[in-house]
Amino acid sequence: MKVLTIAGANLRRFLRDRSNIFFVFVLPIGIVLLIGAQFSGDFEPTVGVFEAGTEIGASLAEELDSKGVVTVRRFDSEDEMLRAVERGVLAAAVSVPGDADTEVAAGRQVGVGFLTRPDGLGPQLRVSVIEAVSAVTLEPNAIAFAVSKGADPSVAAEASSASLAALPSIEVSTRSTGESLFEGVSGQFDIGASSQLVLFMFLTGLTGSAALIQSRQLGVTTRMVGSPTSSTSIIVGEGLGRFVIVLAQGVYIVVATVLLFRVDWGNLLATAAVLVAFSAVGAGAAMLLGTVFRNDQQAGGVSVVAGIGLAALGGSMLPLELFSPTMTTISRFIPHAWANEAFAEILRRGAGVGDIVTQLGVLAAFAAGLLAIASWRMRSVITRP
Amino acid sequence: MEAILQARGLKKRFGDLEAVRGVDLTIAPGETYGLLGPNGAGKTTSISMIGGLLERDGGEVVVNGAQMTTTSLAPKADIGLVPQDIAIYPDLTARENLRFFGRLYGVRGLELDRRSDEVLEVIGLTDRADDRASDFSGGMKRRLNIGIGLFHKPMLLILDEPTVGVDPQSRNAILESVEHLSDEGMAVLYTTHYMEEAERLCDRVGIIDQGEVKAEGTRRELVQLVGQLDRIRVSIAGSADGAIAGIRSLGGVSDVVSADGTIEILATNASEVLAPTLAAITTAGAAVHSVTIDEPDLEAVFLHLTGKALRD
Numbered sequence: 070m071k072v073l074t075i076a077g078a079n080l081r082r083f084l085r086d087r088s089n090i091f092f093v094f095v096l097p098i099g100i101v102l103l104i105g106a107q108f109s110g111d112f113e114p115t116v117g118v119f120e121a122g123t124e125i126g127a128s129l130a131e132e133l134d135s136k137g138v139v140t141v142r143r144f145d146s147e148d149e150m151l152r153a154v155e156r157g158v159l160a161a162a163v164s165v166p167g168d169a170d171t172e173v174a175a176g177r178q179v180g181v182g183f184l185t186r187p188d189g190l191g192p193q194l195r196v197s198v199i200e201a202v203s204a205v206t207l208e209p210n211a212i213a214f215a216v217s218k219g220a221d222p223s224v225a226a227e228a229s230s231a232s233l234a235a236l237p238s239i240e241v242s243t244r245s246t247g248e249s250l251f252e253g254v255s256g257q258f259d260i261g262a263s264s265q266l267v268l269f270m271f272l273t274g275l276t277g278s279a280a281l282i283q284s285r286q287l288g289v290t291t292r293m294v295g296s297p298t299s300s301t302s303i304i305v306g307e308g309l310g311r312f313v314i315v316l317a318q319g320v321y322i323v324v325a326t327v328l329l330f331r332v333d334w335g336n337l338l339a340t341a342a343v344l345v346a347f348s349a350v351g352a353g354a355a356m357l358l359g360t361v362f363r364n365d366q367q368a369g370g371v372s373v374v375a376g377i378g379l380a381a382l383g384g385s386m387l388p389l390e391l392f393s394p395t396m397t398t399i400s401r402f403i404p405h406a407w408a409n410e411a412f413a414e415i416l417r418r419g420a421g422v423g424d425i426v427t428q429l430g431v432l433a434a435f436a437a438g439l440l441a442i443a444s445w446r447m448r449s450v451i452t453r454p
Numbered sequence: 455m456e457a458i459l460q461a462r463g464l465k466k467r468f469g470d471l472e473a474v475r476g477v478d479l480t481i482a483p484g485e486t487y488g489l490l491g492p493n494g495a496g497k498t499t500s501i502s503m504i505g506g507l508l509e510r511d512g513g514e515v516v517v518n519g520a521q522m523t524t525t526s527l528a529p530k531a532d533i534g535l536v537p538q539d540i541a542i543y544p545d546l547t548a549r550e551n552l553r554f555f556g557r558l559y560g561v562r563g564l565e566l567d568r569r570s571d572e573v574l575e576v577i578g579l580t581d582r583a584d585d586r587a588s589d590f591s592g593g594m595k596r597r598l599n600i601g602i603g604l605f606h607k608p609m610l611l612i613l614d615e616p617t618v619g620v621d622p623q624s625r626n627a628i629l630e631s632v633e634h635l636s637d638e639g640m641a642v643l644y645t646t647h648y649m650e651e652a653e654r655l656c657d658r659v660g661i662i663d664q665g666e667v668k669a670e671g672t673r674r675e676l677v678q679l680v681g682q683l684d685r686i687r688v689s690i691a692g693s694a695d696g697a698i699a700g701i702r703s704l705g706g707v708s709d710v711v712s713a714d715g716t717i718e719i720l721a722t723n724a725s726e727v728l729a730p731t732l733a734a735i736t737t738a739g740a741a742v743h744s745v746t747i748d749e750p751d752l753e754a755v756f757l758h759l760t761g762k763a764l765r766d
């Protein structure tokens with residue numbers, strides 16, 4: 070098939086240029102790190118601790134800090150800490166009640182508050198906090214337990230390790246916050262990361278216009294038009310080459326963020342479908358640019374401006390939920406908006422492929438439309454100079 | 455036999471410039487046709503319209519019985535067009551370039567391998583088959599450019615000034631391969647502003663200037679058209695006076711002058727009168743020392759038709 074022949078040559082030439090290895094494998098690492106960083110707020114999530122002046126609280130903060138899994142920030146005001154969680158500054162917060170020391174000494178159950186944004190990290194952090202709470206309350210609890218059974222306090226301290234199994238449980242109660250902005254939000258991650266992926270994939274797509282412009286400058290495209298190959302086959306072939314590159318990068322980023330940062334991309338099939346559809350849009354846009362501009366510097370400049378501008382209009386900078394009605398209407402004409410919307414459905418509401426057919430359909434229509442205009446443009450720039 | 459190419463009334467205008475104004479071309483199967491004209495005459499523009507690369511403002515192109523337009527596929531398969539400006543992928547090897555375009559022309563499978571080897575041989579790049587074209591010399595790139603055009607064994611091979619910027623050796627190799635292809639029955643449309651190439655290769659030549667074919671025919675027809683005659687100069691020992699009247703009476707001879715050991719004959723076709731002339735001289739008892747024949751060339755024809763030299 071001629072489309073495959075053209076796509077194959079396009080990819081072969083792409084891979085033959087050493088600098089493209091950077092483009093394929095190294096450049097996306099920046100995006101991977103960016104997404105990873107957003108996902109976790111930092112590589113070590115920050116957890117706030119409100120000690121309430123208690124000894125238990127102080128040891129708990131120390132214990133959490135010493136594990137090296139999280140960065141601990143101490144707060145003097147519980148309210149301030151709560152707001153920090155809401156704003157996403159903290160991944161979670163632990164709040165120790167003011168009577169914790171006396172309660173534990175009396176052998177009573179202590180309620181330690183655990184507050185988190187409802188993102189993927191919550192459960193993991195909760196486990197860390199429970200471990201830390203157990204560690205710091207183990208001894209006082211054991212002593213209190215022994216004393217309550219009539220033991221001498223000093224003897225009880227020595228014997229404490231013997232009676233671990235019978236300890237009263239420590240309850241860590243969990244509350245979520247940060248839901249004020251988005252309904253069903255699942256944390257910092259999906260607000261930024263998927264839209265950054267969308268922005269990056271489209272930019273990668275647009276840079277493919279340079280390859281088509283180069284083919285035109287080499288006279289090879291004209292030569293293809295002279296062969297029994299339709300202009301649609303030529304554009305779809307060149308576009309397919311670019312599609313594979315964009316899709317490969319999208320998949321690479323998703324897989325890398327899953328492996329390195331345990332990012333949760335929701336329903337994998339649905340995410341893959343959005344990647345495929347949006348890669349096709351990126352490739353189609355590249356073909357259009359490649360037929361509109363004569364040299365790759367022009368196209369390169371426009372790629373950056375269009376890549377950022379469309380991303381902004383399509384909700385990759387500011388979430389679509391915050392758009393004014395006019396801007397929302399405009400965004401309906403931007404493919405990014407549909408991709409962002411599809412990701413929002415997948416990540417926030419656990420949507421599957423069946424739930425995002427509209428978005429996928431619109432993206433496919435964008436891709437087909439762009440390719441159709443590009444192939445018409447290409448024939449006319451070559452045969453009607 | 456039906457013509458492989460029939461172009462009628464081709465017209466193309468670029469803004470105010472009428473680049474091609476009513477060009478007619480007919481090429482028979484197996485024929486080699488030369489389009490001879492100076493820079494800017496409209497050769498490339500005409501060829502681009504014939505190859506379906508350029509939308510025409512007027513006229514008609516029929517290739518092997520099928521109408522050619524910029525969107526038609528079947529007639530394009532019958533043509534191999536070698537563009538004036540080299541059009542290859544520099545980052546692919548010679549073989550990869552050949553195979554890529556071969557596929558676009560519908561060559562598949564084993565034929566693709568076989569044809570690659572054959573064409574590499576023809577264009578003399580067998581040794582460099584797997585080197586990237588970017589490493590090639592200008593002449594090698596030009597040969598690859600040609601190889602792509604003939605890969606699918608087109609019925610009509612169109613070569614647009616294929617020898618420009620090529621050293622004499624490569625140039626000769628190119629001309630030889632064109633002759634070879636023509637011998638194998640491929641029709642060739644060859645544009646050039648080198649009249650020696652047109653004379654050497656072409657069965658018929660069209661003289662194009664300012665977007666018009668001014669005259670067309672075999673070299674001989676063109677020369678006769680402008681009234682130019684062949685000149686045969688025979689140097690002799692002894693007297694051949696007895697032969698003069700006989701030579702003058704030969705068909706196609708317009709004048710005979712004899713002076714100290716040389717006889718000069720003006721004739722429309724030197725090769726037709728040469729043998730009887732020499733026979734008459736020896737019969738008259740003179741010995742022939744040497745014979746020179748001056749045939750008026752296309753340069754002279756061109757000058758006559760356009761009032762200017764082919765190359766300025």
Ligand SMILES: Nc1ncnc2c1ncn2[C@@H]1O[C@H](COP(=O)(O)OP(=O)(O)OP(=O)(O)O)[C@@H](O)[C@H]1O
Nearest residue numbers: 454468473491492493494495496497498499500647
């Ligand atoms: N794309 C174009 N836009 C504007 N003018 C053009 C274009 N292509 C050709 N021309 C003009 O048309 C005329 C014929 O050009 P063409 O390339 O056909 O000449 P040519 O006979 O092939 O010359 P050469 O021997 O230099 O290749 C020239 O005056 C040229 O400037």
Ligand SMILES: [Mg+2]
Nearest residue numbers: 497498499538
């Ligand atoms: Mg030309």
